[in-house]
Amino acid sequence: MGRPNQATLDERKIVGVNAETVTNVSSTDFPGQYYHEDHSWNLDQFRRFFHVDFHKNDPYDAVFSMVGLDASVANAFRRILLAEIPTLALENIYITQNSSIIQDEVLSQRLGLIPLTTSNSAAIRNLKFLKRRQRETDQGTFSKKELEEETDMARNDSYMQPSDHNTVVMELDVECEYLPGGQALANRGERDPSKLYKNSSLYAKDLVFRPTGQQAELFAGDAAIRPTNPDILVAKLRPGQKITLTAHAVKGIGADHAKFSPVATASYRLLPYIDIRQPILGADAKKFARCFPKGVISLVNDEATGEQKAVVSDPMKDTVSRECLRHDEFKDKVKLGRVRDHFIFSVESSGQFESAELVLDSIALLKRKCETFKRCLDEVYREG
Template structure:
């Protein structure tokens, strides 16, 4: 199916090699080889200049808590690696140790400790070191908070019958240690949202605790994940068949098969695709379920155009999350490179090269 000459999308988008077919009951042309994008008899060796030309990152929507951006020109394995790093390997600060001195509320110590651990903190983790298991708490790896709330009856005529009826995340009081008072003078550590309810008290009930927050990553526990959600989807593509247009009497029905704004219908009943709204299409495949539209339209997804939606839940601004995940990725690559160079150097010291023998086994310096 031919593309429109007035298309706002890049012409390369209509290259069938970039398409994943979406059919009524299945998908087709899904790349699952070890070398996606390579074709027999063609030279597709990796080229940095070509990669830079094809790679595009474009922010489409940005708010205080979320960002939507497009990542174009990479394989699904790379896009998924960034998604997994965003969720599980970008470090944050969260409460790990809870020392309970007094808790007469109806919530058990363990449940309350878990709820406190999930409070997002506004602390930049780049200012802290990881504290190893069993390590000594210091001002470079530990933050200390106190939580001391007592519920009392309010005086008559007050708007509420109780004082401190709710224990909230804003009740955490930071106690500076060592140089922390100077380092965090401009932005004292606290919960990103002071209105998270932790417990409900009645007169006479007390919660008194000391809390220690440390640096960690989401793969250890979800409380260290810097995002609430980090998802991506492939960019939709709807192709009309010019040789078999949608019947004018069914044009409105056809438009209702897609997300609002994707399909436009003229006064004469002619159907066209509004590419400005194309990214909002949910690909419900409703048009493929009606016989009157058979052969009129093809549904595709662009295999290397990823629409990311990320919600920040911590100290990072939404626009800084992808650069942070790239830093983690670069660290992984540097570790692999160092290990490979060390392996090569060891093999050379042993007096032989690294290579497969007649049986296909790798020979490490004759060993």
């Protein structure tokens, strides 16, 4: 059994995007799909073809390509990013006073959805879970060593109680009142609340971090835990209204609640494929370029005819709108598609961890899952 030439393999990697249909959508790179062809998985071959290319690597917004993966593995990274990387979020809200028009439960939910951040992200990683979940254990969120440590701690009743090892405390105490001279302005018809009242709007920045125990050193100074976006509007107040509360932030995962998800968006798309099979010249070249987003198609001088010719410049900017297939003059000159094993990831962090860190965390967590699965298989084999 052998393998076909590279041209044939490249052709199979293209998902066809036609005027009204999408073809060649099923993966064929597995044994038995083609007679007399060896498609068994090979580690050396995977190492040779797999690579990661970063296109943008800002602290909280990364765009990169993973080339040479199967869709199932790429989607595993996406799902882990969304739902299984532990983060810190407000969980328990203890309201002392709330005389605003917002109900306690609505106010609590709004506070819980405020993303938190700190410059000492390593300290957040080292925080313990307030309560160990069996489902997380089954999914391999914890390593074997961490499981042993947490099992020992679970025997101690204090493990289930809030402490500086598993809980972060934040307080909020805001009261709305008239500014000096605000009453007179109101009598003259002034309607701008910011000119009339103090604390007319309650923002995320009004949450104050209260460190306990070792947190005073871990989150000192600029490392203090704070809202990622300080200007998130939580409530509007008027004179006489007051909100006083204490909030406890704990670690959790996005599978339990979206507030624990470390990313605002984590998505991927396949690399667009544009194959110009016949020259497109002159006025047709300009019309062809207008069928795509700016920067996808460039116009160059054709040496043979002296006219401008359309060439593919940057397929990553394409949205695969199929606009060019609506024109009869282009139908037989271009083939559209997507590259099956080229995934363009976009990871936007909510601010607690940098995007590149989250990608590495997702890889490490998937590795743990594989180790857990292998350990279970070994146990089944020994028992059998």
